[in-house]
């Protein structure tokens with residue numbers, strides 16, 4: 001097996017060869033910090049208008065990426081084209097209402113305050129009437145945990161009321177699901193899908209800041225206003241007509257109206273033996289939409305493999321961000337410098353190094369810059385549904401979303417720690433830097449399900465996603481954590497996420513070196529990494545690659 005960090009040794013070799021004589025020095029394969037900074041500066045500049053899909057900012061971003069990939073001599077990733085068109089639809093709810101009747105009372109929910117609802121169905125109007133409410137606990141069907149919240153209940157036409165996260169989180173029992181760490185079953189995306197599979201007409205998730213990992217304000221800001229989605233053949237007819245969240249306070253009142261004790265219901269739902277409970281209430285709801293179609297693009301380039309070109313390693317980073325907002329003080333731009341100009345710049349910088357290696361990697365490498373991540377992983381979801389390279393032949397995905405822009409650290413955080421064997425590659429590369437892997441400190445927030453690698457995971461492809469380390473080499477972990485906290489408080493998803501020439505990118509380059517080493521080793525490897533045995537994604541991979549799964553020792 002090839003040693004990692006080959007890139008670095010080759011770079012040194014190139015340097016020494018260059019010094020030896022007067023012949024032309026090959027282009028350096030070392031990671032180019034100057035180029036990295038320049039990509040971030042340009043992508044996060046005012047000129048790119050916050051890189052929102054469907055705007056002039058998208059056109060500039062896509063042109064920039066195509067031009068950079070072309071300059072590196074990479075092949076177009078989609079036949080003769082560097083882009084993959086991603087059809088999108090934008091729904092804006094212009095009129096919504098939700099009322100609950102029963103037990104001698106009728107309650108009109110205050111939209112925004114008590115409830116935020118929408119429809120994914122591409123229809124001008126949807127409505128639900130006299131739909132019986134059923135409390136379905138966590139709304140989970142998980143055969144591997146022997147758990148079925150829908151057992152024995154017919155949900156057709158009814159309204160499912162459920163909790164966010166999973167029983168492991170609520171009980172903190174390490175033996176239940178994954179204990180404190182959120183499984184996919186805890187994610188709202190899963191819950192809406194599962195309820196729809198059972199024929200529910202409406203789905204209401206009870207918000208809880210701790211269990212969701214964010215406050216009610218995030219529900220209000222993310223789920224109101226124009227909502228971008230993928231265009232599906234049936235216009236999302238398979239989704240429940242109405243989806244939404246209700247606030248903790250509104251849920252308390254709702255359970256009271258039903259004559260149920262909410263605390264006791266939550267406890268019961270988090271233990272084995274729970275059965276769905278009819279609430280003896282009915283819901284009525286109406287949503288009117290405006291509908292707008294548009295098209296956006298994933299941008300991708302290919303470095304063909306020397307030996308096994310039909311096997312693939314994929315680097316991903318989303319290029320999109322939130323565009324602009326009009327405020328009383330004027331138009332503000334969401335520059336998205338860290339999120340995710342750094343990730344895109346990283347992909348370009350890695351592509352630069354990898355394309356200049358004298359010895360081509362054995363497997364092909366795909367550089368994929370996705371659209372619509374911020375609106376719900378739309379570009380990556382589209383890609384895995386319309387893969388340009390077979391997913392079963394894709395050895396692994398390294399996703400880069402929001403890089404560390406501080407000094408070097410002794411650690412690197414792995415989101416979804418304990419998921420796949422790609423961590424073995426990362427651990428080996430980190431050890432060569434004298435660094436350690438650190439489990440995601442807040443696994444209950446389900447961050448693993450919140451960036452593009454997850455679209456691949458859901459399709460069985462092992463996917464790696466890291467976050468900045470916090471143990472700053474010079475200033476320690478308390479200082480490091482304070483930097484992370486300050487980012488989330490003052491910059492994350494705000495116009496203030498801007499590039500600065502003052503960034504200390506030593507840590508960034510250190511992480512980039514890791515991504516290079518992991519990708520390179522994976523690209524030279526013969527084996528296909530798998531998910532660890534306790535992962536909810538392993539069964540999908542073994543279905544696609546039955547030859548890999550059984551009886552093979554773990555690395």
Ligand SMILES: [Zn+2]
Pocket residue numbers: 318339340373401402
């Ligand atoms: Zn991001």
